[in-house]
Amino acid sequence: MASRTIQDAVAADAESRLPALTRWRGSAGLRNMQQLIELRWIAVIGQVATIIVVHYGLGIGLPLRPMFTVLAALALFNVVSQLWWRRREHASSNALMVSLLVDVASLTIQLYLSGGITNPFVFLYLLQVVLGTVVLRSPWSWVIAAAAALCVTGLTLVRTPIVLAVEPARGLGDHYVQGLLICFLLIAALLVVFLTRIGRILRERDARLAELRQRAAEEEHIVRMGLLASGAAHELGTPLSTLSVILGDWQHLPTIASEGELHRDVVEMQQQVARCKSIVTNILLAAGGPRAEAPIEVSLHAMLDGLAEEWRQARNPIQFTYTNRCHLDPRIVSDAGLRQMVFNVLDNALEASPGWVALDARCDGEALIIDVSDAGPGFSGDILQRLGSPYNTSKGRPGGGLGLFLSVNVARTLGGSLRAKNRPQGGAVVTMTLPLSALAIEDESDEEGDDAED
Numbered sequence: 384m385a386s387r388t389i390q391d392a393v394a395a396d397a398e399s400r401l402p403a404l405t406r407w408r409g410s411a412g413l414r415n416m417q418q419l420i421e422l423r424w425i426a427v428i429g430q431v432a433t434i435i436v437v438h439y440g441l442g443i444g445l446p447l448r449p450m451f452t453v454l455a456a457l458a459l460f461n462v463v464s465q466l467w468w469r470r471r472e473h474a475s476s477n478a479l480m481v482s483l484l485v486d487v488a489s490l491t492i493q494l495y496l497s498g499g500i501t502n503p504f505v506f507l508y509l510l511q512v513v514l515g516t517v518v519l520r521s522p523w524s525w526v527i528a529a530a531a532a533l534c535v536t537g538l539t540l541v542r543t544p545i546v547l548a549v550e551p552a553r554g555l556g557d558h559y560v561q562g563l564l565i566c567f568l569l570i571a572a573l574l575v576v577f578l579t580r581i582g583r584i585l586r587e588r589d590a591r592l593a594e595l596r597q598r599a600a601e602e603e604h605i606v607r608m609g610l611l612a613s614g615a616a617h618e619l620g621t622p623l624s625t626l627s628v629i630l631g632d633w634q635h636l637p638t639i640a641s642e643g644e645l646h647r648d649v650v651e652m653q654q655q656v657a658r659c660k661s662i663v664t665n666i667l668l669a670a671g672g673p674r675a676e677a678p679i680e681v682s683l684h685a686m687l688d689g690l691a692e693e694w695r696q697a698r699n700p701i702q703f704t705y706t707n708r709c710h711l712d713p714r715i716v717s718d719a720g721l722r723q724m725v726f727n728v729l730d731n732a733l734e735a736s737p738g739w740v741a742l743d744a745r746c747d748g749e750a751l752i753i754d755v756s757d758a759g760p761g762f763s764g765d766i767l768q769r770l771g772s773p774y775n776t777s778k779g780r781p782g783g784g785l786g787l788f789l790s791v792n793v794a795r796t797l798g799g800s801l802r803a804k805n806r807p808q809g810g811a812v813v814t815m816t817l818p819l820s821a822l823a824i825e826d827e828s829d830e831e832g833d834d835a836e837d
Contacts, residue, residue, distance in 0.1 A: 411588035412474035415518045418580055419482050420468070422514075422573065423461045426486070429569070430454055430493065433504075437497075446544060450496050457489045480523045483515050484530055491534040499543035500535070503562030508535055510570050517581050623660050630656060658697075681717045683709060683751070683822075687744045690722060694729050694742075704741040711746045715822040724793040728755045728801075728813050731787060735759030736810060750799075751822065753815040761805035770803055790815070797821040 431454060438445045464482065468474060490511070494502050508531040515527030547559065555561060630653040633639050639646055681689070684707060691705040725742075732740045736757035743754040762770075770787065787801070794801040799817035806812055 411584050412476065412479060412518075413468060413471060414584045415581055416464075416468050416474040416479060416482065418577055418584075419479070419486075419514070419518075420461055420465050422577055423457065423464075423486060425573070427454055427458050427461065434497075443547070444545070446496050450493060453489055453492050453496075457485075460485060476519055476523050479518050480515070480526055483511055483519075483527050487511050487527065487530050487534060491538070494538055495541065495543050496545070497543075498545050498547040499538040499541065501543075501547040501559070503559050504566050505535065505538065506563075506566050506570065510573060513574060514577070514581075517578060517585075619659070619663050623656055623663065627653065627656050627660065680714055682712050683715050683819075684712045686715060686717045687753075689717075690725050691742055693722075694726055698730070698733055700733055700740055701737060702739045704739070704743075706741070706743045709744055709746040709751070711819065713819060713823045715819075720793050721797075721822070724790040724815065725753065725755075727787065727790045728815065732757035732759070732811075732813070746819070749819050751817045751819055753817075754812050755815075756806065756810060756812040758810040761809065761811045762803055767803060767805075770801075787813075 430450075434445060434447065434450055434454075437443050438447060487508070490507055494500075494505055499505075512528050512531050515524045519527065555564070630649055634646070634649050634653060639649055687707050687709070691703075691707075695703050695705075729740060729742065732755050736759035739758045741754075741756040743756070745752050745754075770791070787803075791801045794815055794817060797817050798821045799815065801813065801815050803811060803813045
């Protein structure tokens with residue numbers, strides 16, 4: 384059975400577009416969850432060190448058993464979270480919110496056991512609020528802020544087991560001021576480190592989502608163009624057939640047959656009409672006709688040689704250099720879209736460089752690489768930067784720039800790419816890279832073996 388055709392690839396890509404957006408949002412959430420897990424480990428270690436220093440170093444009696452019980456529960460929760468999210472591909476906003484609420488709850492219990500509102504580390508609530516604002520959207524971020532506010536309010540109203548002496552007038556000699564300073568430095572350092580990481584994750588997510596939206600817009604543009612081309616092809620079919628019949632009758636008229644130059648002109652007109660009919664037929668086939676439904680099976684070398692020879696005969700360039708350096712020759716699908724992609728690039732090269740065009744094909748590993756070179760003026764920096772965008776052209780005519788746009792999208796649906804650069808000796812080279820696996824024919828024996836295993 385043949386591998387996917389270009390039409391199938393475009394359809395599959397369009398169907399998977401919305402799930403892809405969801406997956407990337409969830410992937411960013413998973414990376415943010417991993418940052419929260421890492422931050423929680425820092426919190427556990429920091430709390431252990433703080434409890435030991437305060438209890439044994441400063442001589443402030445703390446309820447060690449309940450405080451270490453809370454730390455043990457928090458560490459266990461973090462271990463379970465780490466194992467759980469290691470096997471997941473995405474994390475939702477609800478999961479992130481629950482994770483932050485657990486942090487707020489554990490901080491509240493620890494503060495209640497160690498002085499309540501008089502504990503200088505009460506300002507760690509601000510860290511939770513900031514993290515909630517960054518990794519969550521409204522209204523989830525408001526839930527974290529409301530939870531932190533309620534916990535702080537509760538600590539001011541509930542009597543705690545330990546009352547710490549607060550004497551800010553003593554400056555750094557007061558334990559409360561010392562704790563405030565340490566708390567400030569800790570929050571500042573953690574915010575810089577983790578917000579930088581989370582910000583980078585969110586920027587990568589937004590960039591990827593923007594790319595997917597751009598691809599969706601481009602594919603919608605291609606669909607509109609395909610519908611217009613298909614409709615135009617249907618409309619042109621009838622008048623072209625009529626012209627072909629009339630020119631065939633004229634060719635056999637005695638008055639025209641006796642005029643050598645006029646007869647040659649009629650024959651040439653008939654050939655051009657036949658060419659137009661062939662172009663219209665290819666448009667209809669590529670839009671869903673028999674060729675798209677049953678792609679032709681050929682060898683790689685036969686496909687490349689055929690494309691080069693067909694383009695040479697159709698365009699009749701002054702000088703066309705074709706080189707086939709592929710050491711592999713698998714059976715592949717010869718699809719109209721693949722043919723049109725190469726023809727578009729060759730046509731652009733011929734228009735920029737009427738005197739010389741070169742087509743070089745080679746295989747690198749499991750990829751087919753096709754280079755089309757010319758000796759024209761090359762691409763401007765702006766054109767290269769926006770390569771593949773519709774109507775990105777320097778030709779100055781309406782509707783230009785669609786050839787490379789369509790070629791880029793055909794290459795992309797096949798899992799490949801199209802790049803362009805200027806040659807040091809002048810001119811430009813456009814490189815089309817396609818994975819052979821996207822073009823190759825699957826062996827029927829392999830499929831039968833797979834079916835047997837199933």
